[in-house]
Structures are given as C-alpha cells and as structure tokens.
Amino acid sequence: MPVSRGDMPxxxxxxxxxxxxxxxxxxTARGAYSRVDKALAMTPAAVTDEVKKSNLRGRGGAGFPTGLKWTFIPxxxxxxxLVINADESEPGTCKDREILFWDPHLLIEGILLASYALGCHHAYIYIRGEMMREHQVLARAVADAxxxxxxxxxxPCAGGTFKIDVTVHRGAGAYICGEETALLNSLEGQRGWPRLKPPFPAVKGVWGKPTIVNNVETIANLPAIIEHGGEWFAGLGTPRSGGTRILCVSGHVAKPGVYELPMGITLREVIYDVCGGIPGGRALKGVIPGGSSMPILDPSEIDVPMEFDALMTDARIKPVQVRPGVNFDLGGGKQLRTMAGSGGVIVMDETTDMARVCWRVMKFYAxxxxxQCTPCREGTGWLERITxxxxxxxxxxxxxELCESIAAGIAGNTICPLGDAAAWPMLAFATKFRGELQSKIKEANGVAKVPAATVAG
Ligand SMILES: Cc1cc2nc3c(=O)[nH]c(=O)nc-3n(C[C@H](O)[C@H](O)[C@H](O)COP(=O)(O)O)c2cc1C
Structure with a gap:
C-alpha cells in the first residue's frame, strides 16, 4: 500500500x-532488539522471504536486491x-557513519536477523579506519550487546537454538577496501586488492567460505522489515525499490545534511524543497547524484526520481565516439545515464569551475x-594529469578527446569497478561540460592564467 510523503516513516x-x-x-527503550524473538520464531527461509518481498536493495552503491543475494549462498x-561494509569512503557519502554513531544497536539487531536467515554464526563489521568516534561507539555497543x-x-529459535558472534575490524583507510572482495582480502590480513569474480563472495568469500557482504544502511533496514513485514516496506518505495533512501546532500544548497527521504523523490525536490535551494538564488550548474563515481547530471536532468532504476534508464547521455567508428556507450547499450550509487548528492551552482571539479574527481581515483590492473593504474594517472x-x-x-579515449580504455577492463568509477564521470564531464573543458585549452585561451604546477587541491 503506497504511503503518502507526509506519513513517510x-x-x-x-x-x-x-x-x-x-x-x-x-x-532498548526505543525498541532495539524487540524484533529478534519474532524473527527467531520464524524459519530462516521465512525471514529471507520477507526480505525478498520487501524489495530491499543494497545501499552500498550497486542497488542489488538483498534477499536475492542471500539466496546465492550454496x-x-x-x-x-556475514560481513558488514562500513568502509564508507565514496566522496560525498556520509550516512553509514551517522547510523554507526546514533544507532549502532539497530545495526547489531539487523546483523542478528540477517545472520539467522543466512545460517551465519560469525559476522564481521569492517569499519573505515578514520572513523575513530564511530568505532568507539560501535565497540562499546557490541560489548554491551x-x-x-x-x-x-x-x-531459542524455530527448530533449536541460534548464536551469533560479532567482530569489529578496523580498516586502514583505503577507498579500495570498500570494494567487497578487496575488503575480504583486507579482513584476512592481506593486501586490499580486489579478487577476480567469479567466484563471487556468496560462494567463496572470507576464509574461502560463503560470505554475504552488505552495507550498513542495508542491514539497518531489517528490523523494520521484520516488525512490519516485507510488503509494508515495499509499499514505502517505488515498484522495484522498497523502503526509504538516505541521501547525503552537500555543496551549494542552503541546508546540506543527511536526510532519509522517500525513494521516489526527485532530485529537484531534494535540492529545492528539502535542502532550501541554492544560496543567493544562483542557478544550478550540475549535480552528482550518488557519490563522486556517478556521472554528473545537468540542470535539465533533475526531475529524475532518486530510486535505483530511474537514474540508470532515463538516459539522455549519448554514446561517445572515442575514435572514428568506435563508440563507447556508458550504459553498454542500456542507456545508462548515471546511478543512485551511495546516496552522496553533490550540488554545484553556476560559479563552479567544472574543469576543476573534473580534475579533483580524477585526482581522487588516481x-x-x-x-593491480594496468588500465586503471595507468589510465587514472593520465586522466589526473590531463585534467x-x-x-x-x-x-x-x-x-x-584524449580523456574520453583513456576513459573508454579503462571502463569495463578492470577487475573491480574502481576504474569505471573514474571513467564514467570523466565521460559525463566530457559530454555535458565539453565546451567548458574545451575553453581550457591553452590555444583557446591565449595565455594560461595559472601554471599547472601551482593548482592545489
Ligand atoms: C571501489 C569501490 C568502493 C566501494 N566502497 C563501498 C563502501 O565504502 N561501502 C559499501 O557499502 N559498499 C562499497 N562498495 C560496494 C561493495 O563492493 C558492495 O557492493 C556492497 O558493500 C554490497 O552491499 P549492499 O548489497 O548492501 O549494497 C564499493 C565498491 C567499489 C567498486
């Protein structure tokens, strides 16, 4: 049953x-752990069914259906x-750290429910190394639990007893360790390099055993799903994406912040209604909808709902001709425009220098x-230098054109999607702000205003 925006819990x-x-x-006074007995009275398969019915999709970036992923365990x-991905390093994203700080017991309760459904007796929380404050709170919460x-x-549970242990593991502060297989290597004490897939973690994960990796926000939704039922949760969202969505809005808005919003809210509503618009009445120039690895949208594209599918399929971005006769389609034929990603919305007004933003994004990924992979290692370095x-x-x-060709050489040619995370935004900047990038060509300007060596970031 759809719920109106005013009633959105x-x-x-x-x-x-x-x-x-x-x-x-x-x-506990606010209801933590009150859903555990209900779940344990169900069979593990019934808990998984409820999650499938809920249309819960992973909040770590890819939006993969959570219940379906769980069924991949042999x-x-x-x-x-079960491994909880609390690495949260995507620029623009700062939601998981808030859950860890304000409601660690909601996460632990979610871990209990997921572990029961999965037949897991040892879960890990892999938390980003820099999150000192959150780690302290989480470690205390685990000890108290x-x-x-x-x-x-x-x-006691349906058919016997159930016990779960939880270990909190601190990362050492590398973005790549948010990628699930790099995370598993890091958890095992190895270098945080992504693994080739298949085998996927659900078949061969940490310590070589079947492993489910889920994001903090994903798992924190489970108590509500068990309490109210999967259908209720599905009804809050759009037909294929259940529940609500946390968006972390930063940049040129009057009220930046971390907001839990209806799944189908449009980017325009987020910027102008929820976040009070752009200060000084300035015009919007561009907005990154889901963390810096997601292709930027221009002002004509902000009526898109922030749910997982619309951002991908409502495309207007055209395939890029990287050389005569060779096109690179961002969506691999699927017309992908951008993605909901990790919920990091970065708003930029008309005063923004897009060439500089593009360079700053490339610098991060380089x-x-x-x-590990040559196209990413070499390509991101070249993109950084050229931008x-x-x-x-x-x-x-x-x-x-050179940037486009390098980006096209990276995309899809690496073990993990970090290469795509640089290539996709590069192609989007080159498509949507081409004139501005072209205007930075020295011959177009006459004399360069700032020597490249002095640009600080
Ligand atoms: C380079 C890279 C960094 C990532 N960083 C994170 C992260 O910090 N947190 C996260 O939950 N997922 C991150 N992901 C996605 C994970 O690989 C994985 O898809 C996710 O944790 C699965 O959880 P979910 O199904 O609940 O979304 C990253 C992926 C890539 C390629």
Whole structure:
C-alpha cells in the first residue's frame, strides 16, 4: 500500500540527534532488539522471504536486491559469514557513519536477523579506519550487546537454538577496501586488492567460505522489515525499490545534511524543497547524484526520481565516439545515464569551475587506484594529469578527446569497478561540460592564467 510523503516513516534515521540513543539502555527503550524473538520464531527461509518481498536493495552503491543475494549462498553450506561494509569512503557519502554513531544497536539487531536467515554464526563489521568516534561507539555497543546476551549466547529459535558472534575490524583507510572482495582480502590480513569474480563472495568469500557482504544502511533496514513485514516496506518505495533512501546532500544548497527521504523523490525536490535551494538564488550548474563515481547530471536532468532504476534508464547521455567508428556507450547499450550509487548528492551552482571539479574527481581515483590492473593504474594517472592541465587553463588541443579515449580504455577492463568509477564521470564531464573543458585549452585561451604546477587541491 503506497504511503503518502507526509506519513513517510523514518526507519534508519529515527534516532539521529537523540541523546543516549546509542547506549544499550537508550536503544532498548526505543525498541532495539524487540524484533529478534519474532524473527527467531520464524524459519530462516521465512525471514529471507520477507526480505525478498520487501524489495530491499543494497545501499552500498550497486542497488542489488538483498534477499536475492542471500539466496546465492550454496544450499547446505556448513559455514557462512556475514560481513558488514562500513568502509564508507565514496566522496560525498556520509550516512553509514551517522547510523554507526546514533544507532549502532539497530545495526547489531539487523546483523542478528540477517545472520539467522543466512545460517551465519560469525559476522564481521569492517569499519573505515578514520572513523575513530564511530568505532568507539560501535565497540562499546557490541560489548554491551554481549553483556546483555544478544550476542554470543544461545537463544531459542524455530527448530533449536541460534548464536551469533560479532567482530569489529578496523580498516586502514583505503577507498579500495570498500570494494567487497578487496575488503575480504583486507579482513584476512592481506593486501586490499580486489579478487577476480567469479567466484563471487556468496560462494567463496572470507576464509574461502560463503560470505554475504552488505552495507550498513542495508542491514539497518531489517528490523523494520521484520516488525512490519516485507510488503509494508515495499509499499514505502517505488515498484522495484522498497523502503526509504538516505541521501547525503552537500555543496551549494542552503541546508546540506543527511536526510532519509522517500525513494521516489526527485532530485529537484531534494535540492529545492528539502535542502532550501541554492544560496543567493544562483542557478544550478550540475549535480552528482550518488557519490563522486556517478556521472554528473545537468540542470535539465533533475526531475529524475532518486530510486535505483530511474537514474540508470532515463538516459539522455549519448554514446561517445572515442575514435572514428568506435563508440563507447556508458550504459553498454542500456542507456545508462548515471546511478543512485551511495546516496552522496553533490550540488554545484553556476560559479563552479567544472574543469576543476573534473580534475579533483580524477585526482581522487588516481590516488586511490590500487594499482593491480594496468588500465586503471595507468589510465587514472593520465586522466589526473590531463585534467590538471585543463583545470589550469593549460590544456592541449585534443585533450578532451584524449580523456574520453583513456576513459573508454579503462571502463569495463578492470577487475573491480574502481576504474569505471573514474571513467564514467570523466565521460559525463566530457559530454555535458565539453565546451567548458574545451575553453581550457591553452590555444583557446591565449595565455594560461595559472601554471599547472601551482593548482592545489
Ligand atoms: C571501489 C569501490 C568502493 C566501494 N566502497 C563501498 C563502501 O565504502 N561501502 C559499501 O557499502 N559498499 C562499497 N562498495 C560496494 C561493495 O563492493 C558492495 O557492493 C556492497 O558493500 C554490497 O552491499 P549492499 O548489497 O548492501 O549494497 C564499493 C565498491 C567499489 C567498486
């Protein structure tokens, strides 16, 4: 049953800003762990069915259906792991850290429910190394959940007893370790390099065992799904994306922040209604809808709903001709325009220098490329260097086309999608702000205003 916007409940952010909500006493008073007995009275398969019915889709970036992913665990697996991805390093994204800080027990309860459904008895939370404050809160929450017997103790369930242990593991601060297989390597104490897939983690994950990797926000939705049912959750969202959506809005808006919003809200509503518009009445120039790896949208494209499919299929971006006769289609024929990604909305007004933004984005991915795949290691470095000179007004004729060709050489040619994370935005900047990038070519300008070496970022 669809729920009107006014009635839209807060599912994962309801304790944000509430003093004491992250202590076990405060959380329990607000309903934490109240869904555990209900879930344990169901069969694990019934819990998974409820999650499938809910249309919950992963909030880590790709929007993969959560219940479906869980069914990829091979039947009869004796050891299964659940790994919570709390690495959150995508520029523009700052939602998981808020859940970890304000409502760690909601996450732990979600872990209990997911683990029961998966037949998992040991879950890991892989938390980004820089999140000191959140780690402290989370470690205390886990210790308190052990002390109260939610963790580490047999609890009666349909057909016997169920026990789950949770280990919190701190990363060392590398963006690549958010990629699920790099994360698993890092968790095992190895270098954080992505693994070739297949085998997918659901078949061969941490310690070689079937493993489900899910994002913090994904798992924090589970208690509400068990409490109210999958259909209720599905009814909150759009036909193929259930529930609400956290968006982290930054940049040129009057009220930046972390908002839990209806799944189908449009980007225009987010910018102008929720976030109070652009200060000074300035015009919008561009907006990145889901973290910096997602292709930028221009002002004519902001009536798109922020749910997972619309952002991909409502495309207007045209295939890019990288050389005569060779086109690179961002969507591989699927007309992909951009993606909902990790919910990091970055708003830029008319004063923004897009060449500089493009360079800054490329600089991030060049820095974070793990170096394992040649197209990404070399290509992101070249994109950074070429966009740096463009940003400095020292571009050379053919630079924009060169960037497109390099990006097309990276996309789809690497073990993990970090290469795409640089290539897609590059192609979108080159398509939508081509004139501005071209205007940075030195010959177009006459004399460069700032030497490339002095551009700081
Ligand atoms: C380079 C890279 C970085 C990523 N970083 C994160 C991250 O910080 N947090 C996250 O949940 N997913 C991240 N992902 C996505 C994960 O690989 C994985 O799809 C996700 O954790 C699955 O959880 P979900 O199904 O609940 O979304 C990243 C992917 C890539 C390619």
């Amino acid at each position: 807060k599912i994962v952010t309801r304790s944000f800003g509430v003093d004491g909500s992250n202590t076990i006493e405060g959380a 039947k009869g697996s004796s050891t299964v792991y 052990y002390a109260k017997g939610w963790l580490g103790r047999d609890r 820095h974070e490329s793990c170096g 740096r000179r463009l940003a400095a007004g020292e571009g050379r004729p053919g630079d924009v």
